[in-house]
Amino acid sequence: MNTISQKYFDIGECIYCHKKECKLTTEHVIPFALDGTLTLRNSCCENCRAITSKCERNPLNENWAEVRACLDYPSRKRNFENEDFKLEVVLRNGNKETLSLKKSEILGITQFLEYGLPTILTNQISQNGITVRGVSTFGFGVNLDEFIEKHNIKQFSYSAKYKQNFFETMLAKIAYGFVIACWGTECFEECFVLPSILRKTDNIGLWVGCDFEEKILPKIGIQNGKNILKLGIFEPAKSDKQLIIVRLKFFANTATPEYLVVVGTLNKEFKK
């Protein structure tokens, strides 16, 4: 695979609302909380930051906090070393108990949502929202059998609480930021994902999904910290459009699903 490197560092306008005459802050393409190191300086106004940062809280702080702790990812607000992680269990003697665990003792379980292709790439009727096709569960901490033995556990349950398409919106936001880091803001003829990122529309399933059959493989990629991003162009049959697509995968050395985002169409005047 060819690698692509970041070309655009200082943007000088809000990449979401295109305002220039306002205070602009630095945007992390992959969130800082996932060890992302690609940044776009002067690229986000305060209004848009308030909207776009909201989509990251649910996946990162509610569903992936234990994973981030196990993998020693950074956190601005939390100190995982001192945190007590709670787990409700039923013990072998039948008693219910809430375990209070240190970072080194946790299972670090989380669930990853799996989807079909973004519906813009299928012949299905477009729909609002997104359909979850499956869920895969991964543990990033201590061994499950040893954990059960050590704490005399009969049963416990875990279910991630993904809500309001925040996770899918975060995928779209990362993909959009990555396109701009590599090709700048001029590369778009049309950007599909922007209204979803700004929470103005409820059609994220058109642009975000998975591609388990690997029909759409961008040719250029980059590993940024512990995450993988790939960017490319896809030309659907019977269309003169060139779609800008990004594949992304978190936690690079694991079997977690890879996500696909159709970010927009390529401006034909644009030279990569």
Ligand SMILES: [Zn+2]
């Ligand atoms: Zn803005």
